[in-house]
């Protein structure tokens with residue numbers, strides 16, 4: 001499954017948005033997210049609690065901000081393909097029609113997705129194999145990630161988890177039942 005690298009996390013300002021990134025990633029089938037920024041054990045704990053209740057495992061790793069560069073360089077040496085989500089990139093609606101996209105979907109273990117925070121280092125645009133945009137308008141990393149994963153991960157909306165303590169019984173009439 002794809003790995004996500006979030007570049008930038010400020011403990012006070014970004015705690016909600018980064019935790020939403022992790023929740024969206026987990027819900028849509030991602031198993032690993034690396035956050036380059038301020039270490040946030042509360043965030044890690046809250047995501048672990050979600051996995052404990054709702055199943056599966058989610059590996060959330062914090063590294064120092066400057067680690068974003070050696071991580072990407074290692075990925076490139078290993079031949080991993082890097083997709084950077086940015087409003088400046090090629091529109092997803094174009095990229096997803098390419099043979100490249102179709103091939104990448106078949107090998108998600110070999111794909112890393114990069115999301116920025118406050119300011120994205122210019123070098124990230126060069127390291128990325130593809131800079132991809134969701135609409136070419138400025139919006140949110142959470143919105144970008146959700147839409148991208150929905151398009152990229154096969155059956156993302158049907159992701160299920162092992163050993164859940166809680167599980168929803170879907171109902172059109174609303175909150176009916178869960179165990």
Ligand code: SAM
Nearest residue numbers: 085086087115116120133134137139140141144
């Ligand atoms: N101004 C920042 C920059 O230097 O790119 C972007 C800040 S934005 C709030 C944070 C992140 O959201 C971006 O780095 C990008 O990953 C994501 N993002 C925002 N709009 C996007 C779009 N239209 N398509 C894809 N990703 C987007």
